Amino acid sequence: MQNQSLEKWFLLVASWLFYMSWNPPFVLLLLGITTSDYFIGKAIARSNKSSTRHLLMGASLSIDLGILAFFKYANFLTDQWRVMLSLTGVEADPVFWEIILPAGISFFVFQSLSYTFDIYRGKLSPTNSWRDYSLFIAFFPQLVAGPIVRAADFLPQLGKRTRPQAALFESGLALFLLGAFKKAVLSDQIAPQVNLVFASPSQFDQITLIAALLGFAAQIYLDFSGYSDMAIGCARMMGYRFLDNFAMPYKSFSITEFWHRWHISLSTWLRDYVYISFGGNRHGTVRTYVNLLVTMLLGGLWHGASWNFVLWGGIHGAALCVHKVWCHLLNKNPSAPVQGFGPILFGWSLTFVVVVLAWIPFRCANFGEASQFFLGVVGFGNGTINTISPQLLAGLFILIMGQLMFSKNQSWDVEIPERPFWYRFAAYSFLAAMIVVFGVTQAVPFIYFQF
Amino acid sequence: MYRSIFAFFVNVVRRPWCIILSLFVLVFCSAAIASHFVAYALGFRQIKSVQQPTEPTGHFSEPVFSFGSSLKGFAIDEALLTDARGWHTISKGCGAGSPAEFEFLLNNSANNSSLIIFTSIFEMSEGMISPSRTALVPFLQSVGDTWDMVLGWEQTKTLLWKYPLDSLQEVFPTLGRSWEVQVLARDKIRALLGRSSAPASDDGPIDLNPTSNEIQSSLLDWDAGRLERNVVQMQQMGVSLHSNFAGPKARALDRILTRSRQSGTFNIVVILPVSPTFISRNVDREAVNAFDLALIKLQDRHPDALIIRLDNEGLLQNDDLFWDLVHMNARGQASTTALLLERLNNTTLQK
Numbered sequence: 001m002q003n004q005s006l007e008k009w010f011l012l013v014a015s016w017l018f019y020m021s022w023n024p025p026f027v028l029l030l031l032g033i034t035t036s037d038y039f040i041g042k043a044i045a046r047s048n049k050s051s052t053r054h055l056l057m058g059a060s061l062s063i064d065l066g067i068l069a070f071f072k073y074a075n076f077l078t079d080q081w082r083v084m085l086s087l088t089g090v091e092a093d094p095v096f097w098e099i100i101l102p103a104g105i106s107f108f109v110f111q112s113l114s115y116t117f118d119i120y121r122g123k124l125s126p127t128n129s130w131r132d133y134s135l136f137i138a139f140f141p142q143l144v145a146g147p148i149v150r151a152a153d154f155l156p157q158l159g160k161r162t163r164p165q166a167a168l169f170e171s172g173l174a175l176f177l178l179g180a181f182k183k184a185v186l187s188d189q190i191a192p193q194v195n196l197v198f199a200s201p202s203q204f205d206q207i208t209l210i211a212a213l214l215g216f217a218a219q220i221y222l223d224f225s226g227y228s229d230m231a232i233g234c235a236r237m238m239g240y241r242f243l244d245n246f247a248m249p250y251k252s253f254s255i256t257e258f259w260h261r262w263h264i265s266l267s268t269w270l271r272d273y274v275y276i277s278f279g280g281n282r283h284g285t286v287r288t289y290v291n292l293l294v295t296m297l298l299g300g301l302w303h304g305a306s307w308n309f310v311l312w313g314g315i316h317g318a319a320l321c322v323h324k325v326w327c328h329l330l331n332k333n334p335s336a337p338v339q340g341f342g343p344i345l346f347g348w349s350l351t352f353v354v355v356v357l358a359w360i361p362f363r364c365a366n367f368g369e370a371s372q373f374f375l376g377v378v379g380f381g382n383g384t385i386n387t388i389s390p391q392l393l394a395g396l397f398i399l400i401m402g403q404l405m406f407s408k409n410q411s412w413d414v415e416i417p418e419r420p421f422w423y424r425f426a427a428y429s430f431l432a433a434m435i436v437v438f439g440v441t442q443a444v445p446f447i448y449f450q451f
Numbered sequence: 452m453y454r455s456i457f458a459f460f461v462n463v464v465r466r467p468w469c470i471i472l473s474l475f476v477l478v479f480c481s482a483a484i485a486s487h488f489v490a491y492a493l494g495f496r497q498i499k500s501v502q503q504p505t506e507p508t509g510h511f512s513e514p515v516f517s518f519g520s521s522l523k524g525f526a527i528d529e530a531l532l533t534d535a536r537g538w539h540t541i542s543k544g545c546g547a548g549s550p551a552e553f554e555f556l557l558n559n560s561a562n563n564s565s566l567i568i569f570t571s572i573f574e575m576s577e578g579m580i581s582p583s584r585t586a587l588v589p590f591l592q593s594v595g596d597t598w599d600m601v602l603g604w605e606q607t608k609t610l611l612w613k614y615p616l617d618s619l620q621e622v623f624p625t626l627g628r629s630w631e632v633q634v635l636a637r638d639k640i641r642a643l644l645g646r647s648s649a650p651a652s653d654d655g656p657i658d659l660n661p662t663s664n665e666i667q668s669s670l671l672d673w674d675a676g677r678l679e680r681n682v683v684q685m686q687q688m689g690v691s692l693h694s695n696f697a698g699p700k701a702r703a704l705d706r707i708l709t710r711s712r713q714s715g716t717f718n719i720v721v722i723l724p725v726s727p728t729f730i731s732r733n734v735d736r737e738a739v740n741a742f743d744l745a746l747i748k749l750q751d752r753h754p755d756a757l758i759i760r761l762d763n764e765g766l767l768q769n770d771d772l773f774w775d776l777v778h779m780n781a782r783g784q785a786s787t788t789a790l791l792l793e794r795l796n797n798t799t800l801q802k
Contacts, residue, residue, distance in 0.1 A: 023604060166467030173475070189629070196683040203675065387676035391633070421470070425477055432482035436623040437489050437632055 004161045008135055011238075015140040019103070022144070026102040029067070030138055036063050037112045038133045041119045041126040053120060060116040068109045071101055076305030104144035106302055108137050110269055115151040117273050124152050132158045139240075141231040145224070147245040147265035157240050164239030167417040170424075172236030175413040177431040179229025184439035186398060187222035189391040190215045191440075196387075198363055201373040204383040209376040215392045216363050217356045218399050221250065224263070233413070248408040250355070253338035253347035255319040258355060260335070261408070270299050289324065293317040303362070308370060312362040319354050483622050490624040493635035514541045518556065519569030519723075520548040520581075525664050525778040526723050527569065528788045535792050545583035549574045550704035551596075555587045557707065566711050567719040568704070572734060572742050572762065573777050575701070576694035577602055580610060585617040596699035606695065666780040670726055670770040681776055682732045694738040696745040708753045718756040721791060722746065724764065726773040733776075759794050761787060 020027045040060045047053050069077070075096055082092045115133070118124035127133050136154050137143075164172075197204050197212035204212070228245035235242050249261035259267045275295040281288040293314070300313020327334040338347045357374070364370035375381050406412060416424055515538040517529065523544065533540040543556045549570060557566075573579065584593075593614070597607045620626050670678075708718050730739070750758050761767060767790065772783030779787060 021608070166471055169468075170471050170474075173471075192680075192683055196679055199683070200679075203679070385675045385679065387680060389680070421474070425474060425481075428474065428478040429481040429485075432478050433485035436482050436486045437625045438629045439626070440629055 005131075007161070008131055008158065011140075012131060012135045012138060015135065015138040015143060018140040019138065019143055022103040023100065026100075029102055029105075030108065031134075033064060033067065033109065033112050034134050034137045035130070036060070037116050038126075038130055041116050041133075044116065044119045045126045057116060057120045060113065064109045064113050068105060071099055071105055073305045074099055107146045107148055108143060110148050110266075111151075112137055114148070114269060114273060118150070118152060127151075127155050127159075139235070141234040142242065145227050145231070146263075147228055147231065147242055148269050149242055149265070153243065154240070161239070164237065168239065168241075169237050170417045171413050172233040172238075174416045174424075174428065175229045175233030175236060177233075177428055177435070178413065179226040179231075179233060180435055180439070181431045182222040182226030182229065184226075185434050186395045187219050187226060188440035189438065190219045190222070190395040193387075193389040193392040194219050194363075198369075198373070201364075201369060201376055202381065202383055203385045204376065204381075205386045206376060206379050206381060206383075208386050208388060209373060209381065209383070211388045211392060213356060213359065213373075213377060214396060217250075217359050218396055220359070220362075221246070222395075222399065229413075244411070248403060248406070250352065251348070251403055251408040252351050253344050254334070255316065255323050255351050255354060256334040257338075258351055259316070259320065266299070266302075270295050274298060285328075289321045292320055292324070296320065306366075308361040308364060308366065311367075311370075312358050315354070315358040315361075319358075486623040486625045489632060493632060493639060495624060495628070495631070495635070514539045515565045515567060516540075516557065517542045517567045517569070518548070518550075518553040519544045520546060520574055522571055522574065522723050522725075522777055522779075523569035525666075525774075525780075526784055526787045527721075527791065528664070528784055531788055532792065536795065545581055545587065547574055547579055547581040548583065549579075549581060549700045550707055551700045552581055552583055552587045554703040554707050555589075555592075557711075564711070565716045565718070566707065567721065568707070569721045569723055570704075571723040571725055571777070572694070572739070573725050573729070575696055575742065575745075576734075576738075577606060577696070577698040577700060578694055580613060584610075585614050590614045593699065596702055602695060602698045606698075610699075664779070664781050664784045666774045667782075668774050669780055669782075670728055670773050670775065678728070682728075685729070685733055685776060694734060694741065696738075696742050701745055701749070704749065705752065708749075708756050718753070719795075720749070720756060720758045722758070722760045722762045724762040724767040724772075724779075724787070725777045726770050726775075727768050728770055729776040757798060759791065761790055761794075764790055766790065 016027050016030070019030060037060055040056050040063075044053050044056045047056065078097075085092050115124070115136075119126050127136075132155060133151075135158060136149070136151055139149075139154075142149055194212050194215045197208060198216070201209060201212075225246040232242045232245065243264065245263060245265050247261040247264065249258050252258040252261055275291055278291040278294060279287060280291060283291075294317075296313045296317030297310055298313070300309040300311070300316070303309040303312070324334050327336075338344050357377075360373050360377070361367070361370040364373055372381070376383055416427065419427075515533075517523075517540050519527075519542075521544075523529075529540060529542055532538075543553070545552050545556070550568060553568060574581075581587075590611075593610055597610060600607060602610065616627055620628075625632050673681075704720070708720075711718055746758060746760070750756070767783070767787060772779055772786060774780040774783075
């Protein structure tokens with residue numbers, strides 16, 4: 001017991017030091033949110049009066065979302081206020097505050113909110129250990145870029161700590177290697193070409209723009225899923241199991257399926273705490289679609305303080321609504337698997353095109369650039385420069401081959417410890433060799449670190 | 452007894468953790484072997500620094516230490532310079548070298564020698580870290596220079612992280628050098644297929660100290676795609692907007708000029724030009740002003756040092772004089788050397 005306690009304190013302090021390596025003072029912010037929600041959670045559980053529970057939940061929401069709003073959206077909100085005033089004829093000077101965005105704030109705020117929410121809904125009992133709760137929030141593998149872990153999944157694991165088994169450790173190591181390969185070898189090699197084209201899209205011809213768009217679709221998937229794999233693999237090596245965050249989303253046959261496979265921890269969080277809180281599908285068809293659209297708009301806004309992200313969320317929300325309507329007309333469940341070669345081909349193609357085109361506003365700096373890029377992609381641009389890097393082509397090829405080789409419901413990292421020794425040696429050696437030979441080590445930040 | 456020992460050994464080796472440990476060790480070794488093999492097959496070079504003395508031609512008895520990177524090698528005809536000035540020059544440098552590295556290429560004997568340091572806005576940017584930095588500058592020196600967070604947290608981390616990373620290169624020589632791997636592999640494949648090499652300036656290692664500059668091509672020959680690729684690559688190397696000119700490099704230059712301030716010696720700092728395209732695409736107005744201010748303050752602190760700014764010479768602000776974003780071609784070298792000689796001739800040095 002004493003060893004377990006020491007181990008958890010060690011992990012907690014290590015996680016704080018890890019967070020401080022980004023910007024030391026912000027560990028106080030992390031401690032503040034942790035402590036406030038820990039005590040609010042206990043108070044909610046102790047309280048019998050619903051008004052008090054409402055008040056406490058409101059306090060948690062206000063503190064957490066208020067902090068998030070300040071650090072992430074202050075300049076955006078003041079600028080929108082100024083624009084609104086100007087529409088009424090009142091001219092105000094633009095205000096810009098130099099606010100540093102704490103790394104991972106969107107992730108750990110959501111994680112902490114899920115804890116108080118679950119207690120409020122009676123789904124979870126509060127933990128009596130501030131240390132365990134702090135470790136749940138600050139655990140370094142998932143602190144700065146997810147996955148957004150639920151207290152119901154992680155706190156019991158912290159409570160009854162068991163030594164990691166060899167197979168679990170190896171599975172974690174395999175996943176970590178795979179994640180590092182995706183990030184350092186594939187994503188970071190694609191990044192320069194993508195950055196080059198998105199920096200000034202009007203110069204480039206249609207082929208180059210399409211290649212860059214596909215490159216960004218590959219880059220963001222490889223970058224984010226690579227980090228998630230490394231985080232989940234690292235936790236698994238220590239004996240903690242997190243749920244997968246990505247499950248081959250580009251093999252989805254519908255937009256609904258895409259959101260069951262892309263950033264699963266965020267999509268389930270939005271479903272459980274935003275969509276269901278707004279009423280979900282319990283208040284009629286129209287209200288269901290409105291709730292879905294609003295949830296996706298907020299999901300877009302979560303990614304960044306810009307209308308571009310809201311537009312991205314809106315495109316996905318609209319696509320989800322259209323899919324729901326379509327399934328309703330065909331009398332099918334939107335989550336049911338698509339069957340038949342024709343429907344699969346049509347579904348996959350449409351989903352892929354919508355998802356890839358939606359990346360345009362996500363990546364571009366503003367609406368102007370996004371519309372310029374879109375026009376260029378569909379053939380109405382004026383750019384003439386043609387340049388496609390071999391790294392981009394190689395990265396796309398490897399990604400496509402990987403998607404074709406593995407089934408979308410297959411978990412290679414879980415299966416591999418069962419394989420023969422020579423297979424495992426060959427697989428791990430290949431990944432490790434690729435990382436040391438082709439891995440990029442200059443600072444190419446993880447895309448989702450900015451969220 | 453032996454049978455039981457053998458059985459015990461087999462029993463231990465078959466344990467899952469033992470298998471994982473052996474797997475890990477084998478994978479580590481195979482990755483290291485693969486890395487060494489690739490480095491050997493592609494002919495990796497790791498040139499930390501160069502030293503090239505010229506023959507004494509003049510009546511000066513003490514050597515003049517000349518420091519610079521490949522920019523100096525292509526911008527200045529050093530043989531012509533030393534011949535015209537009658538110097539006995541000992542030329543030292545390293546790739547993308549700056550005073551931070553030059554300080555450790557100086558030896559004690561240079562304390563009473565004259566110095567001429569060639570640098571530029573490109574090399575003085577703290578975001579630009581020379582590949583030879585960790586080999587020449589001790590870790591503790593870098594820690595001491597960044598202790599007060601003059602670089603900011605991110606740049607400090609980037610700089611200090613290079614030390615363990617470069618140590619790992621002893622085990623994995625290709626680690627962090629994927630660009631070089633791909634360029635050399637491409638050239639090998641082209642050679643095998645009987646094709647000529649790609650344009651020299653696109654990428655790849657550059658000759659630190661060319662014996663002569665006969666390059667006639669220029670930036671104006673580049674197509675737009677090649678220019679964009681190189682600009683983005685330069686930005687990703689860390690030479691970017693809002694450059695910092697008040698960090699370890701500036702401090703090293705201060706120390707060099709202070710240490711070598713002896714009677715009878717001269718200290719010259721020559722600011723070499725870079726291409727106008729580089730300035731317009733990689734350096735913003737704020738950084739240019741910061742660089743100007745840093746040089747003014749340097750002159751104030753060292754009034755006896757001669758700072759020659761060739762980067763402000765209108766004659767050299769021409770993309771036609773550069774074969775890539777920062778290196779000069781033959782025409783550029785001729786113009787720059789002539790201008791430098793003219794400025795030196797118009798100045799009275801202590802010697």
